[in-house]
Amino acid sequence: MAKRPDPDPCRPQDLGLFEIVSRDGAARIGKFHTNHGILTTPMLLPVVNPNLRTIEPREMWERYGVDALITNSYVIWKHEKLRSPALEKGIHELLDFPGIVVTDSGTFQSYVYGDVEVGVEEIVSFQREIGVDIGTMLDVFGRPDMGREELESAVSETSQRAVPSLEEAGEQLLLNGPIQGGLHHDLRAEAGGLMGLAESEHRGFAVHPIGGIVPLMEKQRYRELFGIILASRSTIPRNRPIHMFGCGHPLLFPLSIALGVDLFDSAAYALFARDGRLLTPEGTVKLEGLREWPTNSSALFGKTPEQVREMDRDERTVLLSHHNLEVTQAELARCREAVRNGTIWELAEKRSHSSPRLREAFLWVIDELEELEENEAGNALLDLMASTNPVRGGGEPISEDIDSRPHILHMMALISLRWRLPGSWWDGSSGPPDRVVVLEGKPPPWRNTCLHTAVEALIEVPKSVVVISTPVGVIPFSFEDVSPFCHIDGPEAIWLDSTDDEQLSEDLETLGLGGIPYVISKPGEIPENPLEGAMDVRLWMDRCSVVDKLSVLCAIKPSELCEMTENMESRRSKTDRIINVSVGDEHLLSPRLTDGGISLAIGGARKLHSINPEPPLRFDSSEAIPEADHPGMPRVLLSEDAIPFVGKGRNVMHGYIEGADPHIIPGQPCIVVSSSGELVAHGVALSTALEMSLFRKGIAVKIRDGALKED
Numbered sequence: 001m002a003k004r005p006d007p008d009p010c011r012p013q014d015l016g017l018f019e020i021v022s023r024d025g026a027a028r029i030g031k032f033h034t035n036h037g038i039l040t041t042p043m044l045l046p047v048v049n050p051n052l053r054t055i056e057p058r059e060m061w062e063r064y065g066v067d068a069l070i071t072n073s074y075v076i077w078k079h080e081k082l083r084s085p086a087l088e089k090g091i092h093e094l095l096d097f098p099g100i101v102v103t104d105s106g107t108f109q110s111y112v113y114g115d116v117e118v119g120v121e122e123i124v125s126f127q128r129e130i131g132v133d134i135g136t137m138l139d140v141f142g143r144p145d146m147g148r149e150e151l152e153s154a155v156s157e158t159s160q161r162a163v164p165s166l167e168e169a170g171e172q173l174l175l176n177g178p179i180q181g182g183l184h185h186d187l188r189a190e191a192g193g194l195m196g197l198a199e200s201e202h203r204g205f206a207v208h209p210i211g212g213i214v215p216l217m218e219k220q221r222y223r224e225l226f227g228i229i230l231a232s233r234s235t236i237p238r239n240r241p242i243h244m245f246g247c248g249h250p251l252l253f254p255l256s257i258a259l260g261v262d263l264f265d266s267a268a269y270a271l272f273a274r275d276g277r278l279l280t281p282e283g284t285v286k287l288e289g290l291r292e293w294p295t296n297s298s299a300l301f302g303k304t305p306e307q308v309r310e311m312d313r314d315e316r317t318v319l320l321s322h323h324n325l326e327v328t329q330a331e332l333a334r335c336r337e338a339v340r341n342g343t344i345w346e347l348a349e350k351r352s353h354s355s356p357r358l359r360e361a362f363l364w365v366i367d368e369l370e371e372l373e374e375n376e377a378g379n380a381l382l383d384l385m386a387s388t389n390p391v392r393g394g395g396e397p398i399s400e401d402i403d404s405r406p407h408i409l410h411m412m413a414l415i416s417l418r419w420r421l422p423g424s425w426w427d428g429s430s431g432p433p434d435r436v437v438v439l440e441g442k443p444p445p446w447r448n449t450c451l452h453t454a455v456e457a458l459i460e461v462p463k464s465v466v467v468i469s470t471p472v473g474v475i476p477f478s479f480e481d482v483s484p485f486c487h488i489d490g491p492e493a494i495w496l497d498s499t500d501d502e503q504l505s506e507d508l509e510t511l512g513l514g515g516i517p518y519v520i521s522k523p524g525e526i527p528e529n530p531l532e533g534a535m536d537v538r539l540w541m542d543r544c545s546v547v548d549k550l551s552v553l554c555a556i557k558p559s560e561l562c563e564m565t566e567n568m569e570s571r572r573s574k575t576d577r578i579i580n581v582s583v584g585d586e587h588l589l590s591p592r593l594t595d596g597g598i599s600l601a602i603g604g605a606r607k608l609h610s611i612n613p614e615p616p617l618r619f620d621s622s623e624a625i626p627e628a629d630h631p632g633m634p635r636v637l638l639s640e641d642a643i644p645f646v647g648k649g650r651n652v653m654h655g656y657i658e659g660a661d662p663h664i665i666p667g668q669p670c671i672v673v674s675s676s677g678e679l680v681a682h683g684v685a686l687s688t689a690l691e692m693s694l695f696r697k698g699i700a701v702k703i704r705d706g707a708l709k710e711d
Contacts, residue, residue: 004062006098007037016174016206018241019654019698020687023666025388025406026233026260026380027344029336032207032241033697034133034174036092036100037067041241042257042335044248044328045070045102047267048095050082054270054321057097064329067099070265073127073135074106077118090131102265103127104245105136107178107211120161124168124175134174134207137165142180142212144224151182159194166200177205178245180212183224185231185376192235207263208236209243217247222361225252226259230368231376233260234383239694250281250331251355254348255362257335259384269328273320281331282354287320297330299323342392345405366404385410387688389667391553393483393595398490403472408484412473416510417629418552419476423562426540427462434461436508436518439477440469443495444486446477447577453523455530455537465513469499474507477541478548481577482596542570546581546589549598550608553668557630560611564588583607600669602705605682608633613677618659619693625662634661634670636692636701638680646672647680647708652701660689672701681706 010033022029032039048057048071060066076082076094086094091101105123118126120138127135138161140154158180169175177195181187188210198204210232216225229244236242241262244252248266256264272279276287280295290305299322300308308316338344352362369381390411402408424430437457442449446468454466454477466477470485471494479485488494499520508514546568547561564583571580578591581604588604591597600608612632617623625631637659638646646652652672664670664685672681683703692700 004065007067007100009035010038014697015172016203017697018206018239019695020691021698022340023387023686024339024342024344025258026384027257027335027339028260028262029339030241030262031698034100035172036098036133039068039100039263040336041262042253042332042339043068043263044332045263045265046269046325047071047248047265048097049267049270050076050095051079054273054318055325057095060325061097061099064325066329068102068133069095069097069099070102070104071095072106073103073123073130073132074118076103076130077106077123077126086130092131094130100133101131102134102176103132103136105138107136107139107141121164121168124165124173128168128170128173132173134176135169136176136178136209137161139178139180139211142182144183144212144215144221146182148184151180151184151187154180154182155187155191155194158191159198162195162198162205163200166198166202166204169200169202171202174203174206176207176209176243178209178211179232179236181228181231182212183228185227188228188231189235189376192232196235196237196240204237205240207241207243208232209245209263210261211245213244214246217249217252220355220357222252222355222357223364226255226361226365227377229256229259229261230365230380234376234380237694238688238691239696248328249284250279250328251283251351251358253331253335254338254344254351255358255365257339258344258348259365260380269324270317270321273317273324276316276320278320279324279327281327281334281351287316295327297323297326299326341394342389342407343394345407346397346399349399349401349405362401366401369406369409370404383688383690385413387666387691389665390414391482391595391597391667394487395489396484396487398471398488398494402488405484408472411482411484412510414552415475415479416512418555419478419511419548420551420558421465421512422544423559425462426458426537429462431463433465433513433516434463436465436467436513436516438467438469438474438499438504438518438520439523440499440520441496441522443492444480444488446480446486450477450480450523452526453521454541455534457521458537458541459531459533465516467508467511467513469504474504474511476511476548478545479552479596481591482549483594486596542578543568545578546591546598549591549596550589551630553598553665554608554633555630555663556608556611556633564607564611598669600682600704602682602707605669605671605705605707606679609671609673609679613679615673615675615677616659616661619657621659631661631663634664634668634685636660636664636670636672636685638672638674640675643674643680643708646703647706649681649703649706649709651699651703652681652683654687654692654695654698654700657692657700660692662689664689664692670701672703679707681708 014033018032020028030041046069048069139158142151142154179191181191243263247264248268278285338347352359372378385406388406388410439450457464467474551558570578573579581588586603587601590599615637616635639656642656670685681703683701687700
């Protein structure tokens with residue numbers, strides 16, 4: 001095996017910065033910059049006991065690709081045989097680990113033993129002196145069984161220690177700012193706000209661990225655990241990683257990551273091994289009684305459970321520790337890949353069936369996600385849903401929880417909020433609709449299985465609203481090629497079942513179609529010859545599709561879009577799908593064949609910009625933003641320094657944004673403007689407006705085309 005090279009330090013100006021490189025709602029793959037390399041998240045920090053190393057740190061680096069580990073600075077400080085060499089040679093040489101070293105401060109020891117002997121500033125100073133990359137302040141542990149007053153005191157005392165700890169950390173030591181508060185969501189949110197605002201001369205906290213949760217995990221109180229994550233996340237600054245202190249079981253990774261957790265740490269890989277237990281993505285298995293391995297690893301390959309049981313205890317512990325660490329790393333890799341391809345929620349959904357307690361917690365999160373009440377958990381979940389790209393390619397596996405996936409909830413919410421009835425009908429008439437035609441009984445692609453029936457219905461009664469019944473609800477026909485609706489993957493029976501009358505009425509009411517007579521139509525055979533007027537109907541439907549998608553995804557008033565597309569022309573693919581939309585000789589946009597979304601061209605960006613040519617409010621503005629269903633094309637206000645580069649097609653980087661519309665959706669189109677309102681470029685947002693106001697590194701908008709290019 002080739003030796004892994006030592007990491008390079010980050011640039012001095014990047015120290016402590018966090019950037020997002022990929023995301024799926026609140027879940028994110030990030031890069032955290034330190035003096036001993038880049039920490040890629042989500043990641044586990046294996047706990048290394050400096051007195052008892054089951055797996056050597058150097059082997060973690062070389063064999064398992066572990067970029068960072070965590071050890072206890074209080075244990076090193078307390079034992080002279082560790083303290084002296086740590087001060088003399090540094091923590092990295094003491095552990096023989098070239099990567100990122102994170103340290104705890106003794107807070108957990110105070111929970112276990114009742115007190116610690118070190119002072120608040122003394123332990124931070126010690127971590128700085130031994131060359132720790134990310135240290136931890138000495139916070140006050142908040143047990144779940146503590147009374148309200150005790151927990152309030154813990155939050156308050158931790159907050160009072162924050163600034164002195166940051167000042168003691170100096171310029172090079174990055175510091176963890178733990179979030180306490182027990183089971184009280186309001187205290188967790190208060191702690192997140194207080195710790196998020198704390199700053200010294202050099203910086204604020206770099207990472208925010210959620211503390212006081214080990215007792216909950218020990219008793220599998222997962223519903224309370226995830227409630228704490230949500231409450232804490234509601235106020236923690238978005239540009240800082242969130243760390244679950246003491247959590248290291250693979251079973252909890254997917255849902256935690258889906259809710260916004262970036263880092264984990266645990267000694268479970270070694271502790272469970274010592275107890276003769278194996279970690280798996282679905283739970284924990286005892287070695288005793290096993291005849292075959294329920295999950296495999298390179299550590300166990302070629303060995304039987306019986307052979308492992310016959311080993312000396314120390315040898316067996318080391319072997320099982322290797323297995324547990326390998327399984328843990330593999331599950332995190334699986335989670336990161338799920339974030340990249342937009343399936344982290346599906347993975348969390350699958351894992352929820354592995355444990356009754358986890359399933360209870362997952363269903364609680366779903367209930368909270370659907371209700372979105374105005375509380376700490378509801379605020380965090382609203383942010384999660386709003387930051388989720390509602391349009392995505394690939395298959396959408398059917399399950400009992402499919403209609404509660406955040407991207408589907410987001411898309412349905414946007415349609416119910418922004419979709420409107422046509423301003424006029426294909427035959428030139430106007431007025432309210434005469435009926436609703438519900439198409440059911442056919443699977444997608446509906447342009448092949450149902451289009452003829454939709455056209456026939458409109459020819460028969462021009463003032464008809466055609467909708468499609470899907471397993472996740474009723475959608476207007478305009479969205480027939482939009483994923484996830486058109487890519488739901490399941491047995492044929494899901495399309496054959498008749499629509500439930502009560503649910504259908506509720507769905508139509510949500511779309512603003514309540515009280516309008518409706519008929520259910522089951523498409524039959526495609527006629528050999530098109531009906532008279534079919535082409536006029538098709539052209540009208542094409543225009544409705546463009547208007548409806550821009551209205552729903554880009555928040556533009558349908559009346560303004562109708563005016564913009566009045567003389568639109570389209571170019572179609574060999575499969576009879578629109579691929580380009582133009583007005584005159586100007587290319588405006590292209591409906592994407594992969595997911596049904598919209599890709600703007602520079603001509604379309606100019607026309608949409610002309611509807612609302614003013615710049616958005618600056619981040620520091622106190623002016624209130626009026627509420628509106630269609631606030632207009634999302635805009636990003638670029639700083640003057642970046643205009644020459646972005647105007648020629650370069651991406652918009654964090655740190656060069658002075659304002660942004662709050663309804664920006666990651667993954668959807670936006671336009672970039674100057675302070676005078678001039679169009680600079682257009683592209684796809686990769687961040688929310690709140691994130692644009694906080695992040696200082698990474699790409700904020702992926703530019704499709706600059707508006708200031710020289711001809």
